[in-house]
């Protein structure tokens with residue numbers, strides 16, 4: 001039946017994109033990202049994360065793995081998703097424009113040495129780019145999660161985890177896997 005074909009095609013596409021994560025350049029970038037995240041936590045600095053739509057959910061999901069727990073019992077870790085405070089989101093968007101919704105929060109909440117993580121499947125959402133730009137101005141470290149070659153995000157990320165794919169849904173599925181890998185690296189600090 002038609003639906004079955006569609007389902008199998010989607011699962012197959014997912015598997016094909018998973019296979020691209022073994023590319024040496026990406027494995028190196030994941031290693032660098034894990035170092036960045038663990039150094040941030042070990043150094044007592046914090047992690048700020050943002051993205052739009054499904055990536056907003058991913059930002060919240062990953063932040064919650066740090067403040068709550070991933071697998072290991074350990075202390076709560078300082079991570080904030082910049083996608084949850086409806087008062088800040090509406091006030092900043094209303095007063096300064098949606099393109100500044102993350103940048104303004106980064107300006108308000110981050111300090112030098114913090115890690116700012118931007119998630120964008122296109123790599124070119126204006127508010128995400130401005131958020132990373134602000135992070136750089138404040139001397140935070142920046143980590144980008146992208147697809148589609150990384151777009152302008154590439155130039156604004158100290159480390160870029162780019163999924164070699166152009167389908168938003170598949171990129172998002174890889175992003176959450178990559179996020180979990182980073183959580184796993186952090187858990188290892190507490191062994």
Ligand SMILES: O=C(CO)[C@@H](O)[C@H](O)[C@H](O)[C@H](O)COP(=O)(O)O
Pocket residue numbers: 052053054055119120121122123124125128168169172
């Ligand atoms: O979840 C999905 C599609 O799977 C959508 O909500 C998607 O996240 C939105 O269209 C976002 O606005 C896309 O932004 P970006 O990933 O290009 O930065």
Ligand SMILES: [Zn+2]
Pocket residue numbers: 054169172
């Ligand atoms: Zn989605």
